[in-house]
Structures are given as structure tokens and as C-alpha cells.
Amino acid sequence: MLKFTPILLAVLYGLAMYRFSAWRTGKELDTKSTELADPRLRELMSRLAKALDLPRIRVHIYEIAPVNGLAAPDGRIFITRGFYDRYRAGEVTGEEMATVIAHELGHVALGHSRRRMIDFTGQNALRTALAMMLNRFLPGVGVWVANGLISLLAARLSRKDEYEADAYASALLVKAGIGTGPQKSLFQKLEHLTGANGAATPAWLLSHPKTAERIAAIEANEARWTPVS
Secondary structure (H helix, E strand, O other): OHHHHHHHHHHHHHHHHHHHHHHHHHHHHHHOEEEOOOHHHHHHHHHHHHHOOOOOOOEEEEOOOOOOEEEOOOOOEEEEHHHHHHHHOOOOOHHHHHHHHHHHHHHHHOOHHHHHHHHHHHHHHHHHHHHHHHHHHOOOOHHHHHHHHHHHHHHHHHHHHHHHHHHHHHHHHHHOOOOOHHHHHHHHHHHHHHOOOHHHOOHHHOOOOOHHHHHHHHHHHHHHHOOOO
């Protein structure tokens, strides 16, 4: 029993840290966000809501500069002030912003926040177990190897979530009459908008799939969904 105690403690620590992080994120979002009131975007959100048979979809603006969208652990949807400013400047269309909202709705609907809590605690336990095992053969180095392996696993799981949220968004956008064109065009703009250089990072280290791979996955879904005449 004693030899499993560090793993059990790692699970409990991971769970506590996730809960604390979710609480802290929620508090910050409460103090740094307001509900989106843009008429054009609200009209597009109404189309998404109708497609989901919902009375309305509430989206908030998170007052930070980076370009991003996010789904909070409590299910609320946010776009950052930086992203909204790019829309107001004409760099991003209303339909492209709607694809961000649809993507974040996918994370909520598919339970990714809940799954990330399970993944995080499991990864923490696995990291501890691997470090204990590897340190027998690689004293002082095992923990670094374990951390590296778990980082690769976490990145792969994150990419899987992104593909799933993309597919959900594609289906919702088609049903709402917006289509996947804005979804694909936004992906082509993202590296410029965010200042990221995904091409310089190996694919297996990325938390999000590369642009070309995301677009290819959307087009593969479209091909499967289109009836053969």
C-alpha cells in the first residue's frame, strides 16, 4: 500500500490544483468580462441558437489583449477584447467570429472541461509513477524524462479535443446556414492574428493542430456528410 501512496497523493494534488485553477479562472472572468452586445454578432449568435433549439446564446468579452476564444469550466463562452478589436477593425468578419463561438460551444457540449480535469489528474499520477520507475534506472534524470513524456501526451489529448470541437462547429455552422467557409478562412488568418509561428514547432509538441491539418479535417467531414447523388 505504501508504494502507491505517492501516486494517490499525486491524483489528489492534481484534482485540487485543477479545482483551484478553475475557481481562479472563474473569478477573473467575472471581474474582467461583460456580455457581448454587438448587433451583427448577436444576429449570428441567434442563428446558432436556433440551430441548437436554444432561446439564446450568451457570449462575453474578456478584457485581455491576446486574440483568443475560450469556454470556461462553468460553460460560459468568451472572446477576448483583442479578438473583438480585430473584428471591429475589419480583419475578421462576423461569420468568422461566429465560427469561434461555435467552436467554443463544441468544447462545452462535448464535455471537454470535465474531461480535462480527469486527464489532468490522471497525467499527474502517471507522471509520478513514471518518475518513480525511471529514477531507478536514470537517477536524477527520470523526472525530466517523465515530464517530457507527459507533455507529449497532454499535447496529443489537447489536439484531439480541438479536432472534435472543430467538427462540432462545422456541423453547427452548416445547420445554421453559415457554412464552413468562414471557419476555414479564419484558420488561415490565425497565425497572423495571434503572432504564433506554428510552422517552427514540431507537430507533436503543439496543443492545437496545424492549420492545414485542421482545414483538411473539416473538408474530410464535409465529404462524408455530403450525400452522393
